[in-house]
Amino acid sequence: MITTPNLINKVVSGITTWARVNSPWIIHFNSGSCNGCDIEILATLTPYYDIERFGIKLKGSPRHADVLICTGPVTRQARDRLLRIYEQMPEPKFVVAVGSCGISGGTFAGCYNIVGHIDEVLPVDAYIPGCPPRPEAIIDGVVKLLTHLKNGTRPEPIKPQLGEQA
Amino acid sequence: MNTEARLQRAKEILAPFARETLTPEANRVDVVIDAADLTKATAALKSADWGYLSAITGMDLGPDAGQLEALYHFCDAAAVTSLRVRLPREGQPEIDSVADQVPVASFYERELSEMLGVTVVGTPDPTHLFLPDDWPDGVFPIRRDFKIEDAAPVERDTPKVPEQGRMGNKFIVPIGPQHPALKEPGHFEFAVDGEIITGARMRLGYVHRGIEKATEQRNWIQNLYLLERICGICSHTHTSAYAQGAEKLAQVEVPMRAQAIRELVAGLERIHSHLLWLGVAAHEAGFDTLFMYSWRDRETVMSLLEELTGNRVNYSISILGGVKQDIGLEQSRSIHKAMDYLEERIRYYLDVVTSDAMFLQRTRGIGTMSRDEAILYGALGPTARASGLERDVRVDAPYGAYPKFPVSLITDERGDLEAKFVVRLKELLVSCFTIRTIVDNLPTGELAVRFPRKVPAGETVSRVEAPRGEAFYFIKSEGGESPTRLKIRTPSLCNWTSVLNKAVGHQLADVPMMIAGMDPCFSCNDRMVTVRRKDDSQTMTWAQLRAYGIEKYKSR
Numbered sequence: 232m233i234t235t236p237n238l239i240n241k242v243v244s245g246i247t248t249w250a251r252v253n254s255p256w257i258i259h260f261n262s263g264s265c266n267g268c269d270i271e272i273l274a275t276l277t278p279y280y281d282i283e284r285f286g287i288k289l290k291g292s293p294r295h296a297d298v299l300i301c302t303g304p305v306t307r308q309a310r311d312r313l314l315r316i317y318e319q320m321p322e323p324k325f326v327v328a329v330g331s332c333g334i335s336g337g338t339f340a341g342c343y344n345i346v347g348h349i350d351e352v353l354p355v356d357a358y359i360p361g362c363p364p365r366p367e368a369i370i371d372g373v374v375k376l377l378t379h380l381k382n383g384t385r386p387e388p389i390k391p392q393l394g395e396q397a
Numbered sequence: 398m399n400t401e402a403r404l405q406r407a408k409e410i411l412a413p414f415a416r417e418t419l420t421p422e423a424n425r426v427d428v429v430i431d432a433a434d435l436t437k438a439t440a441a442l443k444s445a446d447w448g449y450l451s452a453i454t455g456m457d458l459g460p461d462a463g464q465l466e467a468l469y470h471f472c473d474a475a476a477v478t479s480l481r482v483r484l485p486r487e488g489q490p491e492i493d494s495v496a497d498q499v500p501v502a503s504f505y506e507r508e509l510s511e512m513l514g515v516t517v518v519g520t521p522d523p524t525h526l527f528l529p530d531d532w533p534d535g536v537f538p539i540r541r542d543f544k545i546e547d548a549a550p551v552e553r554d555t556p557k558v559p560e561q562g563r564m565g566n567k568f569i570v571p572i573g574p575q576h577p578a579l580k581e582p583g584h585f586e587f588a589v590d591g592e593i594i595t596g597a598r599m600r601l602g603y604v605h606r607g608i609e610k611a612t613e614q615r616n617w618i619q620n621l622y623l624l625e626r627i628c629g630i631c632s633h634t635h636t637s638a639y640a641q642g643a644e645k646l647a648q649v650e651v652p653m654r655a656q657a658i659r660e661l662v663a664g665l666e667r668i669h670s671h672l673l674w675l676g677v678a679a680h681e682a683g684f685d686t687l688f689m690y691s692w693r694d695r696e697t698v699m700s701l702l703e704e705l706t707g708n709r710v711n712y713s714i715s716i717l718g719g720v721k722q723d724i725g726l727e728q729s730r731s732i733h734k735a736m737d738y739l740e741e742r743i744r745y746y747l748d749v750v751t752s753d754a755m756f757l758q759r760t761r762g763i764g765t766m767s768r769d770e771a772i773l774y775g776a777l778g779p780t781a782r783a784s785g786l787e788r789d790v791r792v793d794a795p796y797g798a799y800p801k802f803p804v805s806l807i808t809d810e811r812g813d814l815e816a817k818f819v820v821r822l823k824e825l826l827v828s829c830f831t832i833r834t835i836v837d838n839l840p841t842g843e844l845a846v847r848f849p850r851k852v853p854a855g856e857t858v859s860r861v862e863a864p865r866g867e868a869f870y871f872i873k874s875e876g877g878e879s880p881t882r883l884k885i886r887t888p889s890l891c892n893w894t895s896v897l898n899k900a901v902g903h904q905l906a907d908v909p910m911m912i913a914g915m916d917p918c919f920s921c922n923d924r925m926v927t928v929r930r931k932d933d934s935q936t937m938t939w940a941q942l943r944a945y946g947i948e949k950y951k952s953r
């Protein structure tokens with residue numbers, strides 16, 4: 232009888248992983264970006280790029296989301312909001328940083344209202360460099376993340392180095 | 398009336414207050430006045446119906462001069478008159494508010510006081526607009542001696558949760574900062590009485606990065622790429638406005654071919670921006686089919702932009718002194734092909750937004766703004782033109798290649814949301830036409846001329862029509878490798894006044910559409926709304942609010 236809960240757990244976690252990998256729900260937050268990355272993210276949702284092929288859906292509430300897609304450097308005013316959104320997401324949760332300025336501060340590095348880049352505030356699982364990255368790159372980044380999720384591991388993020396080309 | 402006559406009239410109107418009158422550029426008159434005369438001078442310009450207040454620039458003249466200066470820029474077609482007020486740098490510099498005469502000034506005044514430390518007496522809302530809540534008192538980023546170390550966050554017990562609750566017997570509905578409207582995640586507070594909005598307030602600054610200050614630390618060329626990233630939607634507008642200003646200061650004559658290419662890219666940018674808007678606005682109304690269609694068609698422009706410039710979003714086509722890429726035969730063929738397709742689609746959308754009964758329920762007669770209100774609130778761009786207000790920098794003060802390739806002005810008298818759709822879509826047809834004309838008659842010549850490393854001292858005003866309205870740049874150089882002061886006023890800021898004022902008296906369910914109607918730069922796709930009624934509190938996501946709006950109209 233002792234094995235039953237384990238079995239149930241195993242089955243349930245198998246199902247949730249399966250569901251998560253096949254239909255991750257994402258939430259998007261702009262913590263100080265120029266909007267360039269944001270419209271490219273939106274473009275991936277529309278018919279030409281159609282990220283919904285992978286079951287990916289943009290959700291309105293952090294409580295429904297598996298993946299947080301962030302753009303932009305983190306401004307002082309947005310920092311708390313970003314953290315709050317992250318905290319509201321259920322475990323396990325993943326963070327994708329899109330765009331050079333989210334990765335390193337980019338062109339805004341050194342501005343007085345910037346706290347830093349996203350991984351100074353949140354643990355980031357995938358970086359998608361570019362200013363802005365092409366929609367294909369965004370899709371590629373998210374799919375790479377999904378591949379890792381399937382194996383039940385967190386990806387080892389390889390942070391692009393400053394000066395390296397996207 | 399031509400520009401000289403307008404300026405002459407401004408001089409006459411302001412003569413009683415003028416301490417000194419300067420003519421820094423052919424289309425400008427600067428009048429130095431006493432701080433005490435500011436409200437009277439503004440009233441004089443206003444009662445004579447001379448132009449509109451376009452921006453307020455705050456400048457620090459440095460500790461040596463011991464003075465601050467505030468410039469109130471009024472624009473009337475191509476003529477620009479600036480009221481210059483000198484204030485002491487030490488002690489408590491004070492200036493009277495003009496927001497009771499010019500409502501939009503309240504934003505500019507909030508900015509002036511937080512950035513420069515000028516107390517604006519009588520301004521309706523003296524709180525921070527852009528700077529964070531934890532910003533220390535008495536530290537002003539635009540002052541010359543500002544050091545980033547001084548701005549270390551201070552502990553304040555600001556409410557962690559946005560303000561909510563009752564205001565008298567009204568309830569406050571906070572919206573944002575996570576929401577889809579505006580390039581910045583903004584925060585709004587709407588006071589509601591039942592369903593009806595009775596008051597509105599907003600807080601920006603969630604994506605305030607401090608670009609104006611940063612321009613002072615970078616050289617003229619680096620700034621081009623920094624300013625391009627103010628907004629990923631109208632990036633070309635910002636580079637054009639900046640390049641145009643810097644070129645004027647450096648007295649560099651940009652070749653006509655380069656000017657024409659800039660105008661062409663601006664046209665394409667307008668198409669991509671308006672199609673983006675059309676989709677998002679349709680989405681807010683629950684019309685997702687139109688959203689998907691218009692974004693699919695938008696990809697045509699995006700590919701075209703990529704073909705012409707190499708980039709989809711931040712095109713970087715302009716450089717100081719000209720443009721980077723030429724347009725050849727092959728490109729002009731693709732342009733014509735894309736225009737054929739887009740014109741057909743835009744006509745179709747025009748038909749949809751004026752005939753779809755469901756959609757018209759959400760747009761016809763909603764948020765109607767009369768011409769007088771548009772003037773009062775200082776609306777700009779399509780938001781103004783949809784109320785019959787003829788305001789378009791491309792027509793009023795043609796710059797670059799616009800005298801050679803003019804655009805026709807589109808207006809609509811009705812002022813409601815439907816008119817905003819119609820105006821924007823018709824503008825696209827105009828843009829398509831202009832783009833074709835430019836491609837067929839591209840002037841010959843160089844693409845760029847040399848731009849000096851150091852720019853001679855001087856001040857200039859550069860105005861450009863962005864897809865959302867007039868973008869205003871004030872650039873000051875002291876002969877160095879970087880600007881001394883660069884002031885940017887983007888159109889969305891002006892249009893907020895009209896939305897916030899017009900929201901009053903409307904239903905909460907109409908708010909998403911009304912915000913969408915002015916086309917703030919859209920960035921993130923959701924926001925949290927907490928609705929608190931009586932004792933039960935209820936949290937709504939943006940999606941729920943939107944769904945609520947859609948449901949509400951379905952049941953009618």
Ligand code: SF4
Nearest residue numbers: 264265267330331332
């Ligand atoms: S990476 Fe570039 S395009 Fe993306 S938000 Fe930052 S500045 Fe804008």
